[in-house]
Amino acid sequence: MDSVVSTELIYQTGFGNEFATEALAGALPKRGNSPQKAPHGLYAELLSGTAFTVPRETNRRSWLYRIRPSVVHEPFEQIENGLIRAAPFDNQPVPPNQMRWDPIPMPEAPTDFIDGLVTMMGGGDATSGTGLAVHLYTANTSMTDRFFYNADGEMLIVPQQGRLTLHTEMGVIDVAPNEIAVVQRGIKFRVDVPDGMSRGYVCENYGAALRLPSLGPIGSNGLANPRDFETPVAAFEDREGEFTLTCKMAGNMWSAKIYHSPMDVVAWHGNYAPYKYDLADFNVIGSISFDHPDPSIYTVLTSPSNSAGTANIDFVIFPPRWLVAEDTYRPPWYHRNVMSEFMGLIHGQYDGRKEGFVPGGCSLHNCMSPHGNDAEVYETASDAELQPHYIKDTMAFMFETSMVYKPTKFALETEYRQFDYSDCWQGLQKHFSG
Numbered sequence: 520m521d522s523v524v525s526t527e528l529i530y531q532t533g534f535g536n537e538f539a540t541e542a543l544a545g546a547l548p549k550r551g552n553s554p555q556k557a558p559h560g561l562y563a564e565l566l567s568g569t570a571f572t573v574p575r576e577t578n579r580r581s582w583l584y585r586i587r588p589s590v591v592h593e594p595f596e597q598i599e600n601g602l603i604r605a606a607p608f609d610n611q612p613v614p615p616n617q618m619r620w621d622p623i624p625m626p627e628a629p630t631d632f633i634d635g636l637v638t639m640m641g642g643g644d645a646t647s648g649t650g651l652a653v654h655l656y657t658a659n660t661s662m663t664d665r666f667f668y669n670a671d672g673e674m675l676i677v678p679q680q681g682r683l684t685l686h687t688e689m690g691v692i693d694v695a696p697n698e699i700a701v702v703q704r705g706i707k708f709r710v711d712v713p714d715g716m717s718r719g720y721v722c723e724n725y726g727a728a729l730r731l732p733s734l735g736p737i738g739s740n741g742l743a744n745p746r747d748f749e750t751p752v753a754a755f756e757d758r759e760g761e762f763t764l765t766c767k768m769a770g771n772m773w774s775a776k777i778y779h780s781p782m783d784v785v786a787w788h789g790n791y792a793p794y795k796y797d798l799a800d801f802n803v804i805g806s807i808s809f810d811h812p813d814p815s816i817y818t819v820l821t822s823p824s825n826s827a828g829t830a831n832i833d834f835v836i837f838p839p840r841w842l843v844a845e846d847t848y849r850p851p852w853y854h855r856n857v858m859s860e861f862m863g864l865i866h867g868q869y870d871g872r873k874e875g876f877v878p879g880g881c882s883l884h885n886c887m888s889p890h891g892n893d894a895e896v897y898e899t900a901s902d903a904e905l906q907p908h909y910i911k912d913t914m915a916f917m918f919e920t921s922m923v924y925k926p927t928k929f930a931l932e933t934e935y936r937q938f939d940y941s942d943c944w945q946g947l948q949k950h951f952s953g
């Protein structure tokens with residue numbers, strides 16, 4: 520029998536909650552996690568996203584009640600990696616140059632979300648639990664009979680054009696541009712592209728799970744609020760056929776035949792589950808006197824490292840907001856940063872750039888590589904009469920990391936790289952008056 524079952528409620532809200540959800544009444548055991556016989560003839564399966572012994576506040580695991588356990592598939596065989604890479608990358612020099620890229624074009628041949636992944640850069644090591652990789656994706660074809668999981672890291676997906684429907688083991692997530700979704704390490708999913716041509720960014724996190732940053736003196740509210748995160752309720756397929764299960768493991772791609780849909784989790788409970796977030800819900804906090812704070816004030820999610828306050832990844836956004844600071848150079852200051860900065864643009868214009876940084880494009884300002892406004896923005900901003908000003912219709916973001924980003928060979932050599940990027944600063948004039 521082929522069937523797809525879901526409940527009317529699509530999402531449960533909260534971040535890192537202990538969720539409990541069933542698509543079929545009574546499918547969750549009433550007591551215990553692995554009864555001698557689970558209800559409805561289901562198999563109980565534990566999915567551990569952290570070591571068993573991690574402290575309770577950061578421990579992540581879910582119990583899945585499914586039609587068949589995940590172990591039912593043919594052996595994996597290695598397949599072509601395409602343009603997917605994993606850190607550590609090929610042994611090649613890391614240029615200290617500022618870099619920027621145009622958007623990569625949409626594919627002409629049928630291309631699904633996995634085949635359309637292109638790795639741009641990364642750092643750390645996919646097999647050692649620290650670091651990250653940054654990918655771009657373009658897709659025009661849904662993964663109807665193909666499923667995927669990533670053993671190397673969790674995937675923060677940032678659509679830039681076209682909605683995605685993520686059919687995950689825990690339920691269905693619809694995510695549109697200006698929203699993000701996170702699918703954790705090991706969770707199986709397939710991606711539909713309801714709008715056809717689709718493009719976006721993926722931050723693959725090899726390190727500690729993304730979480731909400733501590734708010735310190737800000738207090739108990741602000742920035743991304745927990746109630747605005749949405750996790751799917753249980754939804755399952757009871758579908759048989761000739762399907763493919765693709766896996767990314769230690770940087771390589773593998774595929775196995777599977778004769779049923781692994782989206783067969785009828786009920787689950789736990790706190791290891793994918794989620795989505797609408798960036799429009801971000802509560803922006805900034806200066807109401809002079810100067811502007813470090814961009815960490817715009818952190819949505821963070822993956823901490825073992826060094827306090829130094830992130831493996833900070834996911835930071837530059838959303839619509841009021842600028843009111845007086846006697847202040849309001850755009851981002853010129854700076855150099857021990858942290859490395861990958862930036863993308865979802866829509867609109869970033870206030871630090873007049874042109875060249877376009878939606879779907881990206882830039883890299885690596886560890887200690889200087890950057891700041893181009894000459895035109897500097898002249899305008901430093902002479903502007905300062906009035907309250909609303910920056911609207913924009914959403915740029917940054918994957919900031921304590922790793923040095925190593926660009927891939929593709930990123931360094933592609934024709935979509937703007938090899939003349941540094942020209943934008945050469946018009947900065949000497950104003951020193953002695």
Ligand code: FE2
Pocket residue numbers: 854856860884890
């Ligand atoms: Fe920067």
